[in-house]
Structure formats: C-alpha cells, structure tokens
Amino acid sequence: MSKLKFKILKQKWNARVWEIELNGVKLQTPVFMPVGTKATIKGLFLDLLKNKEILWYIEPIKLILANTFHLYLRPGDGLIKKAGWLHKFENWEDWLILTDSGWFQVFSLWLWKDDSRDNHEHKVDIKLVEDGVHFRSPHDGSKHFFSPEKVVDIQCNLWSDIMMVLDVCSPGDADEDTVYAHMQQTHRWAKKAYDHFMKKYDDVRWVLFPIVQWGTNLEMRKESAEYLSQFATDGIAIGGVSVWESKEKVREVVEFTTPLLPQDKPRYLMWVWTPEDLLHAIEHGVDMFDCVLATRLGRHGIAFSDNGNINLKNAKFKEDFGPLDDTVDWLKSYSKSYINHLLKEWEMLWGIILSLHNILYLHKMLENWKKKFLER
C-alpha cells in the first residue's frame, strides 16, 4: 500500500538512519529540506544545491519545500500545472518536493485579523466552517475557500511528491473547549482528505501525510497521534510546535510525540528553529525537517557556525580574511571580510552567499551526524 519505500540502515535507541525511495529518488534520512516558499529558495539557483562542483564530497540536496497557500494565490496552481508542474516551473526536475497544507498561512491571517500592527491592504476575513475555511486573499481581497479535498487537489496540480492534509491550528489564547473542537475538526478533515486522495489519486505517485498538532497539550497530542496514525500510509508530520512555545516545551512535545507515531513511517517535524533543536529531534526519532531560518537569517547577515550564530555585519569581521567554512567549494573563496563589505554596501550577493552557507551548514550537519551514527 505504501508508495514511499524504505530500508533501515541503522536504528539505535530512538534515532534512525533510513534510505527512503519515492518516485525513483533515493535519499537518506534524517533529511533537512530547504524552504522554497514561492517556487524559489530566495536568491538561489536551485542548480547550486545539486551542483557537483560545490557538493562533490557529500550527497546533493534532493528534497525541498514549497508553499501551497502562496502558490495557489499566485501564480495559481492551474498555471503551474500548465507550465508542466512545479518541478519544471522552478527547475527542480528529477528531485522531490514537499508542500505544506496552506493552513498555517490562513491561520496567520486569522491572527492578524485583530492585530493593530496589521499592515495588509485588504481586510482579512477568515471563517471556519465544517467543510473548510473561507478567507480573503491578502493580495487583492478576493474570496477563497479551502476544503480538505481542495487542498489535496491543489497540491496534486502542483505535483507535490509529499503532500500535507489541511489541518486546523488553534490560536495560542483559545480556551480548552475550542482547542478540543479544533482537534476533532482536524481529525474529520484528515479522514476527508485521505478518502478523497485514495479515491481520486491513489494510482499516481503522490503521498499524503496527516499532521499531529495541539501545542503542548500532551493528552490531545496522544489522542491525535493515535487517531491520525491510521492515515499515515506513507508518513506523518508533527506540527503546531515552534509557534508559541519555549524551547524546552518544544523538546518535551517532540520526546513525547514521536514514540506515539508508527515506527515504520517517516516522521516530519515542521518548523525547526535552530541547529541544536534539529539535532535534539533526530536523537528522538524524527526523520525530516524544514527550517526557514537558514535563508531568513542569511538575508539578515547571520551565519550558522559551530560556535553559534555570527553576525557578519559586526565590525570585528572587517579584517577577518578567513572563510566562513573552508570545506565548501565556491563559498570558501569568500572571506568574512568580503561578506562584511557586501553587507555595508547593501550588495545582494551577501544574502546569496549566506543563504547557501546556512542551507549547506544544516545539510552537512546531518551528513556528519549520519556518518557518526552509522559508526557508533
């Protein structure tokens, strides 16, 4: 039944290294997925992530993220389908794409609704109903509706390899009854999405992950994990962390939730923040990660390093002629002094260098972890 095949390379305690195979692409987990929200990883030719000149000594990056909500609104999943699907549109043929369900962005509109800092041109207007969610485009105020079935259709139009079900995510200040009702709604939507997917799309090579949510409420996490595991034909996601919670709470949730998920399916932890969080989650049996910080911090002049994040704008780097990382071809040619110069001159190459550095930093961190784990 499962379309995503896997081979266990090693499992020890909770951690594991697998080789998974989907649509002809083999990759090893744990895997870090760079975020390409609007069909582009900001500032990077995707060729850079698969370039043999740069990545000759490690596996290339084979799986990236895209955002259903943004691509549905602009340029539209219909246009992307006409273009030959997202893989061709964004120049990621031969490799894999995971798309989120879009709910988090709708949810963000919801949060902004009562936010006095709201600087959106158009009044947001979100209405949650049994069948789905009504919302308005933040671009032009036009009306839209997401149902669990429609979100599957959109992701199929994009030709996402790994799709997410539409879920509900409660605001941080919602009362317990509301949150519980949202969980039940998420469960009903997961069943609808799954039934629709199996009926309409099971003959093709897409896979669909349900998402286990519910913040730091461990009882609800347990109930949700148990219920949703039935739809985890190919994998399952842990969502709803890293939104409001402290680092300690997130770790507690990860440690609590992973043992409740099927042992023989990949587990995707949505929205990891720091390299340390990522290493913690791996040790507790998580297989897949995304982290928007790699590129976001890069655009703000900040680089991951083994001694913590460093801000290249800092004057102490003005005459620091060493590279950020001497192991990556191309990047090792650029000194911290040079990046400091680019930042002062507002020369866009800084964001490109640092985004690529940060992505490769996480990618290499996992490669190194895997190597050591296999030798343990």
Added chain:
Amino acid sequence: MSKLKFKILKQKWNARVWEIELNGVKLQTPVFMPVGTKATIKGLFLDLLKNKEILWYIEPIKLILANTFHLYLRPGDGLIKKAGWLHKFENWEDWLILTDSGWFQVFSLWLWKDDSRDNHEHKVDIKLVEDGVHFRSPHDGSKHFFSPEKVVDIQCNLWSDIMMVLDVCSPGDADEDTVYAHMQQTHRWAKKAYDHFMKKYDDVRWVLFPIVQWGTNLEMRKESAEYLSQFATDGIAIGGVSVWESKEKVREVVEFTTPLLPQDKPRYLMWVWTPEDLLHAIEHGVDMFDCVLATRLGRHGIAFSDNGNINLKNAKFKEDFGPLDDTVDWLKSYSKSYINHLLKEWEMLWGIILSLHNILYLHKMLENWKKKFLER
C-alpha cells in the same frame, strides 16, 4: 616594452580579432567586460561566469571591471591589499580585472552639486586644482584628494591588471575655453601618471591606458588622440561618450576616433549602451567594452533579446512557458512565465537570472560575431 602581448587572428577593413595575453591569461578580442563596481557583479557568484557546466560551448568570461572610486572609499584599497588584492577578495583569481580611474564618479559628484534632486546626505564639494581634485566622500563627508599619481597607486593596491589614468571630464554645458583647459589638464595628468607608473611600477605586470575624451568635439578628439598615443604602451581608451550624446553622435565619434589611435594597441570604448552600439563599435575597430546595462536592466526585469529588449513584467509573459534563451545551461531551465512570477512576487532570483542572461547575451553575441568574422 609592451607587457600586453597580442597575436592578430584576423583584420579586415577596420575590424579585427586578436588574441591578447596578459599575466598568463589569454583571451580573444573583441571582449565584453561585465561591470563589478564594488567588487561584486550584483547578485552573481563570479564562479557562474567561469563555470564549465554553464559555458561548456563557449569561452568563459575572463576579464571584468571594478571601480577605483568606490573601492578606494569602501572598503579601502589598503584593506583590499591586505586581503590579498582584489582578485582574491572578490573571488576572481586566475583571471583579469580592469579598473577605471575614478574620475567619472568624482565628476558625477560635481554634476550633483547643483542638482536639486540631490539626495546625498553630505554636501558634495569638488575642487579641481593643477595637481588633482579635492572631493568629499558621499558616505561620510570626509575629505579626499585624487592626483594622477595617487590613482595609479590605488589601482596598484587593488592589483588591477589594466588601469586607467585619471582624466578630467567636462560638464555638458561647459564653455569651449573651459573644455579646452580640461583637455590640456588631462594631457598633463596623463604624462604625470605615466611617468609615475613607469618609475614606480614598471617591473610588475600592470598596464596603464590613457583615455581620449572630449565629447563630440572632433578637433579636440584628434589633438587628444595624437598627444595621448605616446602613453599607450599597452592600450588606449575612448571615454566621454555615452554621457550626454545622441546615439548618432556617439557613433560618429567612434568612427572618427579609432583611426587616430595606434593600430597595434587594444582600444577600449568606455560605457557602451546597447548591443547594437557594441556591434557598430566592433566594426570600427574597437576591441574592449563595458556595459553596465546588462546587470542594471536585468535588475529592472528587462532582458536583451534578438528582437530588442523585452520587459518580463509584461502580462503577456504570464503563460509563456518558453525559455529566454535555449542555449545556456542553467538559464534555459527558467521559463519567461517563471521569471514573470518572480518579478510579481519581488523574489530576488529574477534579477540574478536576468543579469546572468544579459551578460551572457553580450558575451555570446561577441563570440558569434568573431566566429562569423573569422569565416568571412
């Protein structure tokens, strides 16, 4: 005496194809030089210009420009020297760099002085004296002085392979006496720069070009070309066009000036605007070009094409799934529809794709011209 060696591959009428050799690098002229003003071609890894995966079917780009004025002010030629010179600083080792004299930027400050649109933080303050020019930094108002000798020293600190002498460029509304006085001053400065260079730096591998100016005044062009040719040990530049003049006037000046220059030295036409201007100049015996439009138009969403410039923001490209150019690897993977999407979403990859496209467009145009010329 000449440090820049050349071999004539073909000369016919006024046009010519040479192989020139400087500091161990061989390249064919006519050659287009992309502009890397502040030690970066905006948004591009310089590796892209020499990447065999992209440019497998043509010669890589081997000669780029940098800007003496900007680099002197920030990060400073002293810092760049400490970094191991500009080649290492900007990741252009093994290839060649040409730097301008910086006068055009000082001259721009002069123009802005009385410009009500002036949005510079610090009052500009230019004073031309016999020995050089006093000016203030537009960044912090600090006082600076450029002399012909100092500008040679700065360019040597950068380790520019091909340097320009400091010249004077008259405002478009200057009276005839002023312009003539500027020409004479330029001539005196050229001699000073040349003497200084020969005395202090002749043992190394830098070359210095004088610049023939004087707008559309053909008599002065003639006088200047004749006088300055004595300092053209390795080559000579044609400046002061493409500032105020019409397309026709620029062409007239090029046609008039090139026969006055030494036949056996490369000729560099500064500031070419369009692909057609470039082709015109080649036919009249110009060997080297820069064109800031390639990257500037790219950042504004405009691409060179065989049918003229096209604006990718135009709605007609929304569903145009063909590439801009199907001959360039990497770039041919991106459709016009995709670039249109990036522009709408303000996703910086558009500028990167179009800058690289426009640079390679001019580079390939010259490669094709050479091929045909050699077969003529």
